[in-house]
Amino acid sequence: MQYTSESVEALVEQFTKLPTIGKKTARRLANYVLKMPQEEVETIASALRSVKEDVQRCSTCYVVADQDPCPICSSDKRDASTICVVEESSDLIAIEQTNEYRGVYHVLGGVISPLDGVGPDDLRVHELAARIDPSFEDTAADAAPAPETMPDGEADDDADPSENGQVQEGETAAPVDEVILAVNPNVEGDTTAYYITQLLEPFDVRVTRIARGLPIGGDLEYADEATLSRALEGRGHVD
Amino acid sequence: MAQRSIVRTKAVVLRSIDYGETSQIVTLFTQKKGKIGVMAKGARRPKSSFGATLQPMAYTQVVFYYKPARTLQTLSESSHVQSFHRLRGSLPTITVGLRIVELVDALMEKEDPQPAAFGLMVRALHRLNHSEVRVGNLWPFVQLQLAQMLGVAPAVERARVEAVTGEEGLLSLADGGVYPTDATPERPTRASRSALRAYAVCARADLDTVMRLDMAPAVRREVNALVRDFLRYQFDDAYPDRSRSVIAQIERAGAPGSGQSHS
Numbered sequence: 127m128q129y130t131s132e133s134v135e136a137l138v139e140q141f142t143k144l145p146t147i148g149k150k151t152a153r154r155l156a157n158y159v160l161k162m163p164q165e166e167v168e169t170i171a172s173a174l175r176s177v178k179e180d181v182q183r184c185s186t187c188y189v190v191a192d193q194d195p196c197p198i199c200s201s202d203k204r205d206a207s208t209i210c211v212v213e214e215s216s217d218l219i220a221i222e223q224t225n226e227y228r229g230v231y232h233v234l235g236g237v238i239s240p241l242d243g244v245g246p247d248d249l250r251v252h253e254l255a256a257r258i259d260p261s262f263e264d265t266a267a268d269a270a271p272a273p274e275t276m277p278d279g280e281a282d283d284d285a286d287p288s289e290n291g292q293v294q295e296g297e298t299a300a301p302v303d304e305v306i307l308a309v310n311p312n313v314e315g316d317t318t319a320y321y322i323t324q325l326l327e328p329f330d331v332r333v334t335r336i337a338r339g340l341p342i343g344g345d346l347e348y349a350d351e352a353t354l355s356r357a358l359e360g361r362g363h364v365d
Numbered sequence: 366m367a368q369r370s371i372v373r374t375k376a377v378v379l380r381s382i383d384y385g386e387t388s389q390i391v392t393l394f395t396q397k398k399g400k401i402g403v404m405a406k407g408a409r410r411p412k413s414s415f416g417a418t419l420q421p422m423a424y425t426q427v428v429f430y431y432k433p434a435r436t437l438q439t440l441s442e443s444s445h446v447q448s449f450h451r452l453r454g455s456l457p458t459i460t461v462g463l464r465i466v467e468l469v470d471a472l473m474e475k476e477d478p479q480p481a482a483f484g485l486m487v488r489a490l491h492r493l494n495h496s497e498v499r500v501g502n503l504w505p506f507v508q509l510q511l512a513q514m515l516g517v518a519p520a521v522e523r524a525r526v527e528a529v530t531g532e533e534g535l536l537s538l539a540d541g542g543v544y545p546t547d548a549t550p551e552r553p554t555r556a557s558r559s560a561l562r563a564y565a566v567c568a569r570a571d572l573d574t575v576m577r578l579d580m581a582p583a584v585r586r587e588v589n590a591l592v593r594d595f596l597r598y599q600f601d602d603a604y605p606d607r608s609r610s611v612i613a614q615i616e617r618a619g620a621p622g623s624g625q626s627h628s
Contacts, residue, residue, distance in 0.1 A: 321615055350417050
């Protein structure tokens with residue numbers, strides 16, 4: 127039996143496609159939209175449309191932006207010799223809000239997560255290497271052992287070598303001195319950091335990782351052993 | 366009426382999935398209750414007391430409110446029994462560790478306590494945390510030991526292994542036994558004598574002996590393939606495969622530490 131209008135039901139159905147939105151929340155949102163002034167609803171609809179139509183990815187750092195290259199990559203005030211590697215565009219925003227970093231970025235588009243089936247080929251890892259050394263593609267092709275020489279002996283039939291990164295024709299890559307890995311301090315972040323470190327080993331570039339340890343305002347007494355160990359390992363001089 | 370209780374038990378974290386703004390749904394392999402799902406509210410807050418204890422492969426002491434009718438229990442406390450933080454210090458140890466947790470997650474039934482399997486997992490992670498060489502030996506060992514605990518012990522007999530005198534022998538996928546080529550076991554698969562002998566060691570010897578075993582890369586590949594084929598035959602679709610292609614990608618990219626430490 128139909129208790130409400132088809133349009134409302136359609137809206138509820140669409141809201142449930144959003145993450146963390148269940149049927150009840152979707153119904154509450156739909157009821158709220160019904161009560162909103164017409165112009166506000168149109169503003170939301172227009173924002174939704176333009177986010178798909180106007181937004182693109184920077185072809186250098188892969189951040190979500192309105193123009194390509196993005197304002198950070200095209201700015202001459204940014205230090206292109208330092209690349210900060212982040213998982214998602216939202217991490218870039220978090221770092222920008224600190225006003226402490228003047229380098230450029232590289233957005234991986236995720237992290238290596240073996241348990242979720244996400245591997246290096248699903249991320250923009252090779253694009254990062256190609257930013258550091260445009261000849262990476264050739265190097266990778268020469269250096270990569272054939273699948274049958276893998277230590278585990280388990281060939282990956284699905285891998286597509288053509289998905290490696292490419293530097294656009296005519297582009298002159300600025301020399302990169304340092305790559306800062308700003309990935310989350312969890313197992314997936316660790317895996318990604320070790321992988322990138324090993325991948326970049328042949329290049330003349332310093333690879334660093336942001337510090338891990340206690341949060342400001344935290345309490346030593348309640349910190350777990352792993353976090354404390356990391357904090358001790360990463361201790362620094364008192365300025 | 367369902368009996369509520371407070372459970373305090375040792376556990377190894379198998380998986381953590383973000384939920385909502387700050388929470389996580391965590392799959393634990395516990396000593397007392399077997400595999401169980403818990404909700405860790407606020408676990409992703411920077412000052413959460415759960416800290417790093419809910420990361421996959423963490424060995425923790427947990428307290429949760431248990432209610433049989435619930436599919437997700439509520440986690441109250443979690444602290445490290447041993448942090449195993451060195452385990453997360455290199456790609457080879459991370460990848461072997463993750464494969465072990467993936468295997469246990471896939472093969473264990475919910476709320477079916479398996480103390481022997483729990484002990485095996487803790488021993489394996491402990492060894493990974495302290496070993497720098499031959500960490501790859503753990504993978505076939507853990508798989509075959511777990512198979513044995515789940516009732517499909519490989520029927521490896523010393524006499525039959527020693528009867529393999531030529532270049533090759535057979536592995537029966539049906540019983541996991543090693544046979545000479547003139548035998549006619551059920552579901553045979555051919556393999557080199559070296560690989561079959563290494564397979565037999567992984568199936569029958571203790572962990573210390575297995576960790577002393579030197580395998581050439583080609584033999585290791587063969588042993589891994591034999592164990593995989595045996596378990597896949599026994600457990601069918603339950604045998605996990607998701608991490609395999611990812612780890613193959615990692616190793617193919619010429620991760621030097623990976624190759625050295627595994628071999």
